[in-house]
Amino acid sequence: MNDPLAGTEPAPEVPDPVGTRPEPVLPAAEGPSATTRPAEAPPAEGPARLRVALSERPERVLVEIDGVLDYETEGRLRGALDGVAAQPGRRFVLDLSRVGFLDSGGIGALLAIRRGVLSRGGELAVTEVSPMVARLLRMTGLDEVLLPGTGC
Template sequence: MLVEIDGVLDYETEGRLRGALDGVAAKPGRRFLLDLSRVGFLDSGGIGALLAIRRGLLSRGAEFAVTEVSPMVARLLRMTGLDEVLLPGTGC
């Protein structure tokens, strides 16, 4: 499943993302990808949401990764070391 996010992913919007993905059935072996290519801003609230979503999906046997990140998001993920956790092929 591919979910595309557009705009801002921060403490004000992360609840909507989490709520939207709460209803998605996570089955073992199913892969969820978040396309962040059009996310212009990401803060600690957004990062927390990504990690919480990942944790929930992994606990149900599904896979999770972030893909197609914008330059700003890529830089932030590299700076925090989360590129190794969230990006495909680097620890997803």
């Protein structure tokens, strides 16, 4: 029988950028002491993919967010701000310049933070955004809410 794929090279394996495929496993060596081990370290998961740094002063709080802000990590951002008081006249400044990925969970966290700060008489300003975040905020119309007057 003629095989239409005979003589063709197999397609190269494309790396999975979000780590959803199972880890590749090396075949076990022969013998009783053989073990199976992952071929590479697993991707960073959960809160380890997000770092939040706070710089708090009486009149303002600088919140620097670095990494992936998504449904798995948004709790870390909210948790970092739990103990920080929003009060009349206090300004919260969010720096999103090092956010490499943002999904609906991350957007929900940003909007919840905004709502909480404003409800207590504080102010919220997003001063820096990464190109990916700027594009997403424009596409969703949230640039008008989170970045008013910047035309990001």
